[in-house]
Amino acid sequence: MPLIEVKLYEKRVTPETRGQLIERLTDAAAEVLGDEVREHTWVVLHPVPETHWGIAGKPGGD
Amino acid sequence: MPLIEVKLYEKRVTPETRGQLIERLTDAAAEVLGDEVREHTWVVLHPVPETHWGIAGKPGGD
Amino acid sequence: MPLIEVKLYEKRVTPETRGQLIERLTDAAAEVLGDEVREHTWVVLHPVPETHWGIAGKPGGD
Amino acid sequence: MPLIEVKLYEKRVTPETRGQLIERLTDAAAEVLGDEVREHTWVVLHPVPETHWGIAGKPGGD
Amino acid sequence: MPLIEVKLYEKRVTPETRGQLIERLTDAAAEVLGDEVREHTWVVLHPVPETHWGIAGKPGGD
């Protein structure tokens, strides 16, 4: 605890951004909740194709 | 807001059904909650292989 | 299958909208995927306080 | 109901473990909640690459 | 890893069933994936009112 899950466009997930997101989101949680949570923080990334993500009724990437 | 997430068999997700699901689910939310939510409605589709979806202890597609 | 989960502001969830959302979202899925899915469609509503939902870094309801 | 969702490293998901997880997790729910839930229990497996799963700020598999 | 999340009717979640579900679902995962996962298995229970869970277009508990 805590469990941080991130859904984002798959084009945004690269070897660089993966590691940085995991690190910075963990840092953010530890800053707010106390450093004792750091060891127990899970971050799970879920890439989603733009075509599978609709905003205001329209799929992205079309 | 609102956020609508749909998990469904991967075989059901085609270029046609993707767009239609995003549109119709957004329409349904706007009809019930008021059209002002339309712009802020997200629909995220999560295709799942039948083999990864168990019902009554049995995986699909086996 | 399918599984439709909806997160929305708790103030939007009333005895009326609950039933309507469940019905209309199920209709929308059945229209697109075929009426044979209707019996097997789950809709789960998750009300969220505005204060627990941040957009662009700001929580709602503050 | 109930709905059991499992996120796990994709390397752990094989044709054998898929079926066993679905069966054993359904058994566990039925043992605790009563066998009448068995028919209505869904288990959905979500394999995740280790590189997309961070623990204590570090992604797995790096 | 693994992360097991369970959504179930609120009335099914009691001090007894909570502990039993957490224990048995963890056992099931460890039996299938190997006992080394036991220490790292999370089970999170999400009780849902029947009125917020629709099946085949009808909410429960009405």
Add this chain to the structure above:
Amino acid sequence: MPLIEVKLYEKRVTPETRGQLIERLTDAAAEVLGDEVREHTWVVLHPVPETHWGIAGKPGGD
């Protein structure tokens, strides 16, 4: 996009930590993915009672 969901112990969610988590997690995403995502970043907090969160087969708070 992106959508950041956080599950954490209920006791960790206070009027202070809510706002800070939403702000810092949004900052972290914007730093990594580019500031253009800030406006479109959602952070949704899900407090969970310790008794509903099992680690290694044991529920918290017992």
